[in-house]
Amino acid sequence: MELKEIACVTGKPGLYRVLKPMRNGILVESLDAQKKKLPLGASAKVAILQEITFYTDDAEGAYPLVEVLYTMKEKYGAQLPVHHKESSDEEVMAFFAEVLPQYSRERVFASDVRKLLKWYEILLKEVPSVLERPKQESAQEEENSEENEEKPKRKRSTNKAKAAKADEPAAEEALAEEAQPKKKATRKRTVKNKSEGNEE
Incomplete structure (x- = not known):
């Protein structure tokens, strides 16, 4: 199961797995021990977890819920320092703020975070594998980091190549100057020989 298959439904507690579309809606299954199937009409407000974002104050303006879940799993594992019911709003x-420092203080509320904590608890219990960051994504981040480290080296090599090319015309001019006097000397000797022949 993947996060793109899991959804929340407005007005209903918990999370649901999207099973298949129907003629007038979709069929979902509760993500709990009961696995209760529930048909939802076209008017039902269903949100796929992979499409949900949190408001932020940075240039992006939003941050994916799935990335928040990955960060929570990597940083805290199964032992979160807060609880969706027992902890205060301040806590x-x-x-x-530790998970997503750039979140919007004006548009994200304690009720939103409590819902996040509840969803995390359900996912950790029912499908913990979806909280693991995909390996391909992690490998791509490492590759980008290595490329950034190599860029300065490549620039230095390019500068050396440019410097070598800049020296080439000067070297050619020097060779041309050395070769030119030799040609003139040869011409003088030829003229001298001709004049000697005329005197004889």
């Missing part, structure tokens, strides 16, 4: 928001 909940302080926790979220």
